[in-house]
Amino acid sequence: MQPQNQAPVSNPNDTQTSTGGCCNIGPTPTPVIFLFVTLLMTTSATAMLCAAIMTDHWEHVTWDRTSLDKLANESSTHNLHWLLDGRVARLPIKKHGDRGGVFLVPMHGGIWTLCIDLTEHDMRLLGRVGFPHVAPCINYLAGTMENARGEEQRNDWQHRMQNLSISCSLVCLIILGSAALVGAFGVCQRQISAILVTGVMYLLAALFALFTLMIIHFKRQQGRPLLDSDFDGTVDGLVAVRGAAKAAQNLLGARVFTTSWSLDLGWGGVVLCSITSILWILLSKIMRYNPFSALMI
Template sequence: MEAQTETPQGECGAVHPSVFYLLATLLLTSCSTAMLCAALMTEHWEHVTWEKSALTTLANASNTALQWLLDEKVVHIEDVNNKKSKGTFLVPMNGGIWTMCLSLEEEEVSILSRIGFPTEPLCTHYLADNDNEERRADWQHRMQNLSISCALVCLIVLGSAALVGAFGVCKHQISAVLVTGVLYLLAGLFAMFTLMIIHFKRVQRVSNRDSPLVDDTADGVVGPHGPAYALLSAREFTTSWSLELGWGGVVLATTTSLFWILLSKIMRYNPLFSMLL
């Protein structure tokens, strides 16, 4: 009698291994979705800085006076031959897919405003239609638009995958679970396209560093661009943590896709799993 009472208790307390697989799939899905969304929405894909030695050399060659401010974080330039050309600053910036912002604190901006720092928006929005902004080169327009388009598609696919996946698990729909796996594979693919576009955009800038005509954007320049035009080759573009987070999200999204596809197979060939849900 004692042995008969212990056996049902052991069976009731057992957890089917498929449940752990489902929990692992949901956890991996949450992590990959969060990483991709964070990577696409943050503004630390690239940093724009100025190399001091190269900047000094170019300034001497172009007869331009430099004034270092905020512990050599910001440079105020003035054309020696044109005293009226004031208020041009070389500043560090950080950018994402959508915007390019100044890497300065509000207090630092307030200090600079006392010596003529222009009261312009702290961020440049690539999606904004601003006719007053300096036009970028055609290749930069195309690359930026492609990266924005791929990022938007990735976010839309992620949102769709979350809805379809929730429906498939709650309603025990095998086809919806399989579609969720395909959607996460597409999300990782479009995220990879975005990362590759940003990478080739960076390679193009670095390879043409000595030719400012190829990259004549105003990234890192606040104020009149004329005095800074001869100094543009002293800019340094470096990648930052958002890009690395994006690559991690691509790997997790691909793994998540495989987990969802395998989950659909388990639901199809293991009826007990559907009963547990």
Template sequence: MDTQTPPQECECGVQPSVFYLLATLLLTSCSTAMLCASIMTDHWEHVVWERAALAALANASSTTLQWLLDEKVAKIEHTGHRKGEGTFLVPMNGGIWTMCVSLEEEEVSILSRAGFPTQPVCTNYLADSEDDEPRADWQHRMQNLSISCALVCLIVLGSAALVGAFGVCKHQISAVLVTGVMYLLAGLFAMFTLMIIHFKRVQRTSTRGAHGDGTGDGVVGPQAPAYPLLAAREFSTAWSLELGWGGVVLATTTSLLWILLSKIMRYNPLSAMLL
């Protein structure tokens, strides 16, 4: 009598460690994209003018305001200047490097008829400041420090991507562990950048008063006539800052996943995980 051997079941199931590896790579991509997008975009803070407060300050200082673009922009005419010249109080949006006028090209074209510069107007925080006021100097130092932390974060993220790819492809446990540490450093420097921007904004709010905060954000043209009106500015954080905080949380989680992945690879080689 021929004995038939029962058919063997094919062990084609995917090991749970493979799903862990895929989840780690997916979260790594998300955290890297969020941090890079947060640093490179220019919506960390918005500068707007409170119209009621601006009108009250203008009346108190005997300043004549001309509202343009449905009261989106205010123009101050200067006595003794040629017709068309003046100071414009405009909304602005800024990132870590620059603060630029928040107007469309069509709106800039319309304002150019009233003397507004036709070229995009941006304030470069890396440029040397001619203002020797200690408060403004302190803010510029804080801004440069945030730029340095942001650049270090980008460098660490790029290096971590290369080291992580090498560790996964070549099954190098030490490289995987280093990747986890590097993502922790990237999240730390990103957090430094976010905290500096936060405290700089708190400083602006606390110094808001008759003399503003000593910076020219939101002012296009000679600043001296607009100086008493700077207290009407409002600084608010924007979506880039929130995206940065989300990136910090994901980067910290990613760091823990890479460190745990190195422990898994020590007892379960990556080649066995994928087979």
């Protein structure tokens, strides 16, 4: 006869199962957090790099008044007239009399644009003394850089560098757009290969953006003499009628070229794109060894 007060024998497997059931909280959310950080960094890098490329404040062109007055005094033919509180100088030309001539104005330029840094009101005031009717901005892609002979003035160093920077920036924009599509496909369809390709594409975008930045930085290393056929507004800092810009040839040494905030955005975009590339590559590794498909369903 068995004792009535004998306690039931517990099964060790039952204890382990119960303990495991209590401590099992599901898959770790780390992959999802990493995915969220990757997408956030991707959006920031893409927006910053696109904003840098599309804006037109990569460099500013100004005139050093002290140097300009000194150069003008060295030539007996130069008699500068300062306008708009010293922001604009007018170099009269004899055949134009008291109106017209060469106007030395501040400008700001981008990868494919060059804009006069004056308001419409300022340009109307200058029009009273013969300021030419020119477009506020010149687009290098619009074919406005052709002279009267129909020949492109892009054989010198600066225009070649301008063409290279335009090409690299366009390639960068194409890569960014393609990377966004490939990355969205990889995340939605859980395709590890597509996510890895996205990381490589962002690395290529950063590389071409770096090329653009370096070209913009070094394009001012060489120059060329002005020609009689120079078109209106195509010379940095000068606005004049056709053929008149050559009169200011010896004043170009007073120009000051400074980089501006678009270039800083470009450098920030390059850094963020490089970090984004690393994050996408790491994301492909995480998906390979620690799938988060269950967390996304």
